[in-house]
Amino acid sequence: MNPLPPLLHTGIDWTLLGALFLQFAIISLLAFGGGQAVLPLIERESVAGRGWMTSAEFTASVGFGYLIPGPVTTMAAFVGFMAAGLPGGLAATLGMFLAPTILAGLAAAGVERLAKSRWVKAFGAGAAPAVVGLLGATLWSIAQKAVVSWPLAIVALAALLLAIKTRVQPIWLLLGGGVLGWAASNIRH
Amino acid sequence: MSNLSSVQLPTQPPEPPLNDSLEPRLKPRLVELGRVFLVIGALAFGGQGGLLALLSRDLVEARGWIEEAEIAEAFTYVQLLPGAVVVQVVAYLGYRLRGWRGAALATTAFLLPSVVAMLALAAAYRRVATVPGVPAALHGLTSAVVGLIALAAYKQARKTVKDAVGVAIAILVCAAAVWRHFNPAVLVVAAGMIGVLREATTRRGSGKGEPSAPSGAITP
Numbered sequence: 450m451n452p453l454p455p456l457l458h459t460g461i462d463w464t465l466l467g468a469l470f471l472q473f474a475i476i477s478l479l480a481f482g483g484g485q486a487v488l489p490l491i492e493r494e495s496v497a498g499r500g501w502m503t504s505a506e507f508t509a510s511v512g513f514g515y516l517i518p519g520p521v522t523t524m525a526a527f528v529g530f531m532a533a534g535l536p537g538g539l540a541a542t543l544g545m546f547l548a549p550t551i552l553a554g555l556a557a558a559g560v561e562r563l564a565k566s567r568w569v570k571a572f573g574a575g576a577a578p579a580v581v582g583l584l585g586a587t588l589w590s591i592a593q594k595a596v597v598s599w600p601l602a603i604v605a606l607a608a609l610l611l612a613i614k615t616r617v618q619p620i621w622l623l624l625g626g627g628v629l630g631w632a633a634s635n636i637r638h
Numbered sequence: 639m640s641n642l643s644s645v646q647l648p649t650q651p652p653e654p655p656l657n658d659s660l661e662p663r664l665k666p667r668l669v670e671l672g673r674v675f676l677v678i679g680a681l682a683f684g685g686q687g688g689l690l691a692l693l694s695r696d697l698v699e700a701r702g703w704i705e706e707a708e709i710a711e712a713f714t715y716v717q718l719l720p721g722a723v724v725v726q727v728v729a730y731l732g733y734r735l736r737g738w739r740g741a742a743l744a745t746t747a748f749l750l751p752s753v754v755a756m757l758a759l760a761a762a763y764r765r766v767a768t769v770p771g772v773p774a775a776l777h778g779l780t781s782a783v784v785g786l787i788a789l790a791a792y793k794q795a796r797k798t799v800k801d802a803v804g805v806a807i808a809i810l811v812c813a814a815a816v817w818r819h820f821n822p823a824v825l826v827v828a829a830g831m832i833g834v835l836r837e838a839t840t841r842r843g844s845g846k847g848e849p850s851a852p853s854g855a856i857t858p
Contacts, residue, residue, distance in 0.1 A: 572834050630781065
């Protein structure tokens with residue numbers, strides 16, 4: 450168990466805040482295919498790379514990202530908080546959303562050429578399948594730690610099938626999973 | 639809430655907006671703009687479909703600030719850029735309504751509710767994660783996350799893997815990340831460069847008549 454993250458640092462570690470901002474700014478520019486595309490990059494950097502959080506905390510924060518409104522990438526705030534308290538959460542959030550906001554503003558400003566540039570498109574067309582592979586790798590790494598019993602494997606499989614076959618919102622799958630996980634542990638004890 | 643998810647996003651590039659210079663448009667005050675996007679941000683469950691429904695209700699129907707076609711246009715263009723689509727649609731429309739200040743304000747207001755919630759969860763997490771019953775519930779929740787990430791991979795694959803090269807990239811990247819622990823960012827950039835190389839080696843002049851820029855660009 451890691452120590453509790455301090456809510457407010459007495460002295461602000463600007464180097465760490467800069468690293469958080471930069472890390473998420475780079476990651477945000479690689480999100481071809483939407484926000485979910487960068488979850489593998491965030492996992493790699495924040496768990497194995499920097500040790501800002503545990504694998505279980507990463508997976509839970511993704512769950513929270515799906516649970517609350519807005520894009521799943523608001524989990525950047527969670528990662529930043531774990532790394533450096535409230536200032537860290539804000540630095541990571543700013544890094545995550547600043548560049549994409551500017552790009553979208555430029556597109557709205559009539560620089561559609563930017564979005565429609567054949568080179569940007571070609572880069573995206575190559576990068577997007579890589580994201581599929583990375584999501585597969587992330588799935589492998591977090592499933593090993595999260596799916597630790599048969600009931601949990603059933604929860605994961607049921608969530609996937611329900612999400613594909615029905616229009617049920619992720620929030621219900623996550624809450625249902627939480628209740629089932631709790632119930633399964635109570636039955637065993 | 640289930641009715642939100644039934645909204646289909648446009649799959650075709652939208653028609654250029656009609657000549658909207660004929661009608662003078664209402665320009666929202668910044669305070670009002672921030673307030674509207676704050677509420678949308680607090681209600682934006684259900685990904686892109688959910689946001690689309692809220693935008694069309696609050697911006698088009700209730701206030702007449704923009705036209706339906708501009709929302710479709712926003713979704714189409716930001717799809718091509720890196721970043722979370724819902725945030726970029728908000729930034730795009732914010733810009734269309736009040737320029738750069740509008741984009742900054744709309745994005746900030748939209749993200750505020752979810753970021754505050756996320757920070758609160760992070761602050762509480764390590765204290766609460768040891769309370770009896772909570773670890774078991776979190777295990778259930780994270781198992782459902784595994785299912786949802788599998789869904790994300792499936793959707794991304796259907797949307798983006800279009801030929802044998804795409805399949806090869808996906809498999810090689812997955813293998814490199816699992817067994818060799820390559821840096822994911824490097825892998826994404828390398829795959830992007832493959833895309834650029836392929837574009838460079840295809841014949842020029844096969845540019846398939848790109849749609850011209852929408853004529854209805856609104857000057858803020």
